[in-house]
Amino acid sequence: MVKRATKPESGLLFDQADWDFDTLWRTFDAIEQVAREDLELDFYPNQIEIISSEQMLDAYSSIGMPLMYHHWSFGKHFLGHERLYRKGARGLAYEIVINSNPCISYCLEENTMPLQALVMAHAAFGHNHFFKSNHLFEQWTDADGILDYLEYARRFIASCEEKHGLEDVEATLDAAHSLMPHGVFRHRRPRQLSLREAEEQRQARIAAAEQNVYYLWNTIPDADEGQQSQDSGLLDRKRDMQLPEENLLYFLEHYSPVLTSWQREILRIVRNIGQYFYPQKQTKVMNEGCACFIHYYILNKLHEQGRLSDGAMLEILHSHTNVLTQPDFDDPRFSGINPYALGFAMMEDIKRVCLNPTEEDREWFPDIAGSGDWRNVLKHAWANYRDESFIQQFLSPAVMRRFRMFAISDESSSRYCTVTGIHNSHGYRHLRDALALDHDLSALEPDIQVADADLLGDRCLHLKAVRRNSVPLDADSKLATLKHVERLWGYKVEITEVDAHR
Amino acid sequence: MAHFIDRRLNPKDKSLSNRRRFLKRVRSQIKKAVEDAVRERGIADVDRAKDVTVPTKGVAEPSFRKSADGGLRERVFTGNKSFQAGDRIEKPPRGGGGGGGRQGSADGDGEDDFLFALSREEFLDFFFDDLELPDLIKQSLKEITRTHPHRAGYSTSGAPANINITRTMRNALGRRIGLKRPKDKEAEDLLKQILKLEKAASPTSEQREELAALRARYEEVVRRRKVVAYIDPLDVRYNYFEQQPEPNANAVMFCLMDVSASMGEREKDLAKRFFMLLHLFLSRRYEKTEIVFIRHTHDASEVDEDTFFYSPQTGGTVVSTALVVMKEVIEARYPPSEWNIYAAQASDGENFSGDSQKCVSLLSEDLMRVCQYFAYVEIVGEDEAQLINSEATGMELWESYGRVAEIWPNFARKRVSAIADIYPVFRELFAREPAGKNHG
Numbered sequence: 001m002v003k004r005a006t007k008p009e010s011g012l013l014f015d016q017a018d019w020d021f022d023t024l025w026r027t028f029d030a031i032e033q034v035a036r037e038d039l040e041l042d043f044y045p046n047q048i049e050i051i052s053s054e055q056m057l058d059a060y061s062s063i064g065m066p067l068m069y070h071h072w073s074f075g076k077h078f079l080g081h082e083r084l085y086r087k088g089a090r091g092l093a094y095e096i097v098i099n100s101n102p103c104i105s106y107c108l109e110e111n112t113m114p115l116q117a118l119v120m121a122h123a124a125f126g127h128n129h130f131f132k133s134n135h136l137f138e139q140w141t142d143a144d145g146i147l148d149y150l151e152y153a154r155r156f157i158a159s160c161e162e163k164h165g166l167e168d169v170e171a172t173l174d175a176a177h178s179l180m181p182h183g184v185f186r187h188r189r190p191r192q193l194s195l196r197e198a199e200e201q202r203q204a205r206i207a208a209a210e211q212n213v214y215y216l217w218n219t220i221p222d223a224d225e226g227q228q229s230q231d232s233g234l235l236d237r238k239r240d241m242q243l244p245e246e247n248l249l250y251f252l253e254h255y256s257p258v259l260t261s262w263q264r265e266i267l268r269i270v271r272n273i274g275q276y277f278y279p280q281k282q283t284k285v286m287n288e289g290c291a292c293f294i295h296y297y298i299l300n301k302l303h304e305q306g307r308l309s310d311g312a313m314l315e316i317l318h319s320h321t322n323v324l325t326q327p328d329f330d331d332p333r334f335s336g337i338n339p340y341a342l343g344f345a346m347m348e349d350i351k352r353v354c355l356n357p358t359e360e361d362r363e364w365f366p367d368i369a370g371s372g373d374w375r376n377v378l379k380h381a382w383a384n385y386r387d388e389s390f391i392q393q394f395l396s397p398a399v400m401r402r403f404r405m406f407a408i409s410d411e412s413s414s415r416y417c418t419v420t421g422i423h424n425s426h427g428y429r430h431l432r433d434a435l436a437l438d439h440d441l442s443a444l445e446p447d448i449q450v451a452d453a454d455l456l457g458d459r460c461l462h463l464k465a466v467r468r469n470s471v472p473l474d475a476d477s478k479l480a481t482l483k484h485v486e487r488l489w490g491y492k493v494e495i496t497e498v499d500a501h502r
Numbered sequence: 503m504a505h506f507i508d509r510r511l512n513p514k515d516k517s518l519s520n521r522r523r524f525l526k527r528v529r530s531q532i533k534k535a536v537e538d539a540v541r542e543r544g545i546a547d548v549d550r551a552k553d554v555t556v557p558t559k560g561v562a563e564p565s566f567r568k569s570a571d572g573g574l575r576e577r578v579f580t581g582n583k584s585f586q587a588g589d590r591i592e593k594p595p596r597g598g599g600g601g602g603g604r605q606g607s608a609d610g611d612g613e614d615d616f617l618f619a620l621s622r623e624e625f626l627d628f629f630f631d632d633l634e635l636p637d638l639i640k641q642s643l644k645e646i647t648r649t650h651p652h653r654a655g656y657s658t659s660g661a662p663a664n665i666n667i668t669r670t671m672r673n674a675l676g677r678r679i680g681l682k683r684p685k686d687k688e689a690e691d692l693l694k695q696i697l698k699l700e701k702a703a704s705p706t707s708e709q710r711e712e713l714a715a716l717r718a719r720y721e722e723v724v725r726r727r728k729v730v731a732y733i734d735p736l737d738v739r740y741n742y743f744e745q746q747p748e749p750n751a752n753a754v755m756f757c758l759m760d761v762s763a764s765m766g767e768r769e770k771d772l773a774k775r776f777f778m779l780l781h782l783f784l785s786r787r788y789e790k791t792e793i794v795f796i797r798h799t800h801d802a803s804e805v806d807e808d809t810f811f812y813s814p815q816t817g818g819t820v821v822s823t824a825l826v827v828m829k830e831v832i833e834a835r836y837p838p839s840e841w842n843i844y845a846a847q848a849s850d851g852e853n854f855s856g857d858s859q860k861c862v863s864l865l866s867e868d869l870m871r872v873c874q875y876f877a878y879v880e881i882v883g884e885d886e887a888q889l890i891n892s893e894a895t896g897m898e899l900w901e902s903y904g905r906v907a908e909i910w911p912n913f914a915r916k917r918v919s920a921i922a923d924i925y926p927v928f929r930e931l932f933a934r935e936p937a938g939k940n941h942g
Contacts, residue, residue, distance in 0.1 A: 021506055028504055046504040055509065061520065073563055075524030079618035083553070102505070109510055124504070170523070178565045328581025337580060404582040408591070412572045416590040422582055435578045446566050465566070471573030473566055480564035 013307045019113040024048075027117050028124070030307055034298045035125045039375060041294070043128040044103040044143065048120065051106050057081055059096050059106060067150045069157040069269075071173050094319070097123035099131040099280070101143040114312040118319060121298045126291025133383045134286070136279035146276060149198075153269045160262050172263050175484035176249060176270035181445055183249030183271035184278045202268070206261045237454065244449040244464070247271070248485070251450045257459060258490025267488070282441050285387045289343015293378070296320065296344070326403060337435075339387075342403075346390070349399050350378055360397055387439035395432045397423070407434040446473055448495070459491040467499050525624065528561055536625065553619050651743035660740030673737035683730035684723040692720040753784045753842040754792045756831075758824045760849040761797045761815050769881045770811060773848035776879050776924050780846050794831055798824035800854070804831060821853045821899060822860040829868055838872035845873055851880045851897045858902035865903075870910045878903055878915040879924075 013030055014023045028048070035041045051059070059065075061078035068074065094111055098104040105123040107116055131137050142149070161169045176183070237243065245251045249271040253264045280287065303313045326341035327333040350368070353361045354377055357369035368377045381390060406422040407430060421427030421434070437443050451464040463485070465473055478495065485493045525532065585591075656669055699705065699713045757777045759765070765773075784791045795810040796802055799817030802824040828845065836843060853861075870876060880900055896904075900915065907913045918924055 021508070024506055028506075032504070047507065048504060049507045049509045051509045051512075055512065070519050070523065072520060072523035072527045073561075075520030075522070076561055076618075078521055079524065083618050106509075166523075174563075177563060181565055326580055328583075329579035330581065330583075334579075334581075337578065403580040405578055405580055406582040406585050407576055407578045409574065409576040410593075411574045416592055419585045419587055419589040419591070420576060421587050422585055424587070427587055431578060434576050437576070438578055444568075446568050448566055467573065469574040471575060472569045474569040477562075477564040477567055480562065481566050484564070 011306050012309055013117070013302070014113045014312070015309055017112040017114070019111070019116050023113060024116060024120075027113075028120055030302055031117065031121050031125060031298055034301050035121075035129075035294070038301060039294065039297065040379075041125060041129040042132055043125060044101045044132050046124045046128065047102040047104045048124060049104060049106050050109050052109050053085075056096070056106065056108055057085060065098065065150055067147065067154050069154045069173075070161075071177075072170065073174075073177065095119040095123045097127045098146075099127075099137060099141060099143055099276075100146050103128040103131065103143075112315065114308075114315040115319060117302075117308070117312070118295055118299065118316045121295035122291045125298065126294035127287060129294065130283070130287050130290045130382055133379065134279070134283060134386075135384055136282060136386055140279050141276050145198075149272065153273070156265060156269065160266065164262060169266070171487065172266050173270070175487045176267050178481045178484040179248050179252075179488075180270055180274040182448055183247060183267075183274040185247050185250070185275065186278075186442055187246075202265065206265070237452065241450075241453070243453075244451055246447070246449045248448065248450060248463075249274070252485075252488045255453065255455065256489050257455060259488065263488075278441075279386075282386045282388075285339040285343040285346075285439060286382065286385065286390050287343075288340045289345075289347050290378075290382050292320070292324065292340055292344040293347040296348075328404075337403075337438075342399075345399050345402065346394055346396075347378060347381075349396050350374060350381065350394060352398075353396065358398075364396060365394075388436045388441075391439055392432065392436040395435060397425075397428045400428060400431055405431050405435070407431055443468060447500075451496075453489075461485070461489045461491065461493045463493065463495040465495055465497045467497050470499050472497060524561070532620065535620075539625075553617060649745040652746040653741065654744035655742050656739040657742040658739065660742065664740045664743075666739045666741045669739040670733070670737050673739065674733045677734060677737060678730065678732070681730045682726075683732075684726055689720070689723050689727065692716055692723060696720060752790045752792075752840060753844060754794060754836045755781055755784055756794045756796060756828050756843070756845040757810065758796050758798070758828065758845065758847040758849075759810065760799070760819055760821070760824075760852070761810075761813075762799045762819045762852070763816055764819075764850050764852055765881075769848075769850055772881050772918055772921065772924070773879070774811060775921060776848060776877075776918070777846055779924060780844065780877070784844060794828075796824050796827050796831070798827075802827040819849075819852050819854055820857050821847075821849065822857050822864055825861055825864045825869060829864065832869075832872060843873045845869070845876045847876070847878045848881060849878075849899065851882070851899055853897070853899040855898065858898045861899070862902045862906055865906050865913070866909060870906065870913060874912060876910075876913045878913070880915065880917045882917050882919050884919045 013027045028046075035043070057078060060081050061074045094108055094115055096106045098106075103124065105120070105128075107119050107123075111119060131143065137143070157169060157173070241251070241255055249267050252259070253267040253271065256264075259267070299308065299313070299316055302308045303310075308316075324338070324341045324344055325333075326338045351374040353365050353369050354371050354374035357365070362369045371377065381394060385393060400423045404423055407420045407427075408417050409420045410417045421430035423431065447466040447468065449464050449466070450461065452462040453459070473495075482493055482495060656666060696713065696716050699709055699716065702709060705713065755777075759770075759773055781791065781793060793807075795805050795807055797805055797810050797815070798819075798821065799815055800820045800823065801817065802820075804827060805813075824847070832838070832843065865876065880896070896917075900917075903913070903915045907915055916923070
């Protein structure tokens with residue numbers, strides 16, 4: 001082959017910025033060798049797709065998924081991204097990776113060869129390993145079936161548009177999207193269904209849902225016979241509908257008196273997609289940290305072996321550092337803690353603790369300090385934690401000092417904010433708790449549950465929002481969202497905010 | 503174990519349909535943005551892409567979320583410089599910006615608008631949509647002023663410079679084959695054989711006979727080659743050009759406007775839209791379109807666009823001054839033989855008494871002879887528009903122009919009180935085209 005002739009001598013994988021498929025193959029194999037033999041990673045088969053910048057923008061706007069149904073909000077995001085990109089205000093991501101089996105990574109064609117190497121190590125091995133091994137993903141997502149499911153969802157929604165009109169479908173989707181964060185099971189583990197089972201269940205559910213509606217109508221005349229006490233009625237309802245229910249979409253899908261079966265199916269689709277992304281939202285720090293750690297390790301290894309040139313390594317490090325910058329709180333670029341930076345720093349620190357622990361580390365991490373076996377410690381962490389618990393378990397004083405962390409509490413009635421802890425021996429534990437809580441999704445998102453719905457009575461849907469630390473719901477968006485809920489429920493919807501018992 | 507797939511050639515614009523859905527949804531907001539753009543933009547660059555801002559309200563995707571203030575919250579920051587545990591920091595005053603690191607959830611009030619870019623086509627769609635313009639108008643601007651040769655097939659006669667060699671040679675070849683013209687090689691071969699036989703010192707009788715036969719054939723061949731010419735005048739084809747009339751590529755558009763105090767913001771905006779539309783049509787039709795702005799009060803002058811629309815001036819109103827300036831400019835710079843001249847005049851209808859007669863004579867005797875079109879729009883208040891029912895009655899200027907309109911079919915006058923009225927002016931202008939042809 002002609003390409004063979006251009007293969008650089010001296011063991012370098014590549015010696016120029018341009019890439020071609022041969023070089024990609026060669027580099028991929030080298031990376032895979034390190035990943036498999038040195039790090040002993042476990043990952044799905046890889047499928048790497050090279051796409052152009054327009055296609056990247058397309059993928060961006062439909063929440064990164066390759067096949068997505070059509071909705072105006074994706075168009076809105078597309079226009080927003082496109083404008084920023086054309087103005088040069090924002091670059092594009094180098095890659096997008098999808099938690100599926102085979103694991104699909106999209107790489108931008110404009111990446112230089114060193115960047116492609118970085119991106120492959122990062123996405124195709126880092127994220128891929130995390131997706132396959134982390135327990136949240138294993139339990140809650142179905143990597144084998146997601147692409148099929150998306151394809152099914154797209155076809156289903158397109159067929160609904162044909163049958164029931166664009167506007168109706170759009171209105172249902174709008175309402176469902178607004179409840180997407182409240183369409184996941186946080187505590188109950190959903191049953192894992194194969195695609196066929198899911199389809200069978202869907203058919204059965206459609207039939208049952210129709211039955212339900214008939215049943216409801218049939219029972220209305222009989223309502224007067226049971227003049228039992230109010231309380232026992234409420235208890236019955238709570239038992240029948242398994243209240244309180246935190247998955248609003250699930251509840252509406254099953255008990256809404258007005259939805260037709262295709263609308264219920266749309267709710268179900270939105271709910272499933274929300275559920276699919278839920279583990280990713282819970283593991284931002286770990287997922288990115290894991291991918292960064294792995295690409296950093298692999299590429300350094302290749303550089304040590306003399307297979308990456310110094311120039312390529314410098315370019316890789318340049319991009320690496322760009323992504324991993326953590327600006328200070330008073331920096332105009334500051335927008336919270338950078339999950340890449342935090343995750344990477346913590347994982348590098350775990351490695352350090354395993355290899356050269358200090359006295360402090362021995363006190364904080366007696367289990368792993370000096371054990372030397374950082375590969376397994378990290379793999380264990382990647383598999384069994386999520387952001388909140390990972391920080392709670394592994395955030396070390398050294399990392400807190402490095403980031404010069406401090407916690408501020410803000411009581412709205414007070415004129416002052418108070419610094420509640422800094423990176424010193426009194427503050428480490430408090431900082432760690434505060435940071436962990438800051439990454440606990442269930443604490444970040446409002447806690448809203450279905451409290452009661454009397455289908456035989458006034459049919460008013462009662463929602464209960466439990467305020468944590470008396471932080472109220474945003475009033476404007478609450479009203480707007482309630483309208484959406486009312487559209488799905490068909491009757492009055494009330495929401496009460498209650499302070500959590502402390 | 504890994505697959506590489508090159509997707510670059512796959513269709514892009516996967517989200518085109520999403521984009522359309524979004525635009526449809528924010529139609530009303532975009533229309534407003536387009537209207538604003540029309541107000542801000544210069545006449546010559548209406549038809550460009552546009553950044554559109556849509557208030558988040560219309561396209562918000564609400565969800566239950568925590569309010570940005572109220573209650574107790576605790577956050578961890580990085581980069582501590584001098585804080586100690588227990589320090590108290592005064593909160594920045596409400597609404598005062600500049601709080602470091604508080605951008606986290608500023609999505610609540612919907613004050614940041616959603617900004618995106620509208621392509622040129624999308625922009626024009628919305629612009630025309632507003633005025634409900636049918637396509638046919640966009641093509642009906644036409645005035646024949648010169649001709650240009652266009653290829654129109656072949657002819658059997660013409661100048662030698664126009665010979666079409668391919669076609670000529672093809673005809674010749676066909677004819678030669680059809681008439682069985684002997685080829686060069688055939689004649690040469692015969693000649694060679696003859697010479698060879700002639701060389702023989704003592705030819706046998708057989709050879710002599712053969713020679714005679716060959717000679718006879720050779721003569722026949724030579725004769726045929728003479729009769730059937732290699733290229734016959736019959737074969738020759740010439741490129742044929744037809745002189746097709748073409749519109750003159752240059753157009754100049756005169757914008758005349760009364761800028762006295764009685765013309766307010768609304769009136770100027772309507773006038774500007776009218777001028778924009780006219781310019782848009784002209785620039786589609788002509789390769790080069792120039793605009794001349796003439797404003798007048800009691801005195802007229804040629805000005806640039808900004809001054810024309812935005813610079814205030816006080817004084818009386820003498821319309822004829824503008825026509826005089828226009829005439830001077832035409833004489834100085836735009837000979838009617840080379841330029842298509844269009845004029846659009848906007849006014850609120852007031853004029854110095856007695857001046858209107860002068861306008862009529864200026865128009866009838868000079869300007870209308872050289873103008874393709876002269877459009878006059880009278881901008882009236884919306885309440886006023888309801889009171890005036892008749893085309894015939896109006897102020898002095900309106901009535902005087904009525905007389906011009908009777909004589910000159912390419913003169914149009916129209917009252918405009920709202921944006922939607924602008925379009926009918928154009929319809930009248932261009933619907934009258936056939937009648938105009940009969941005259942000319």
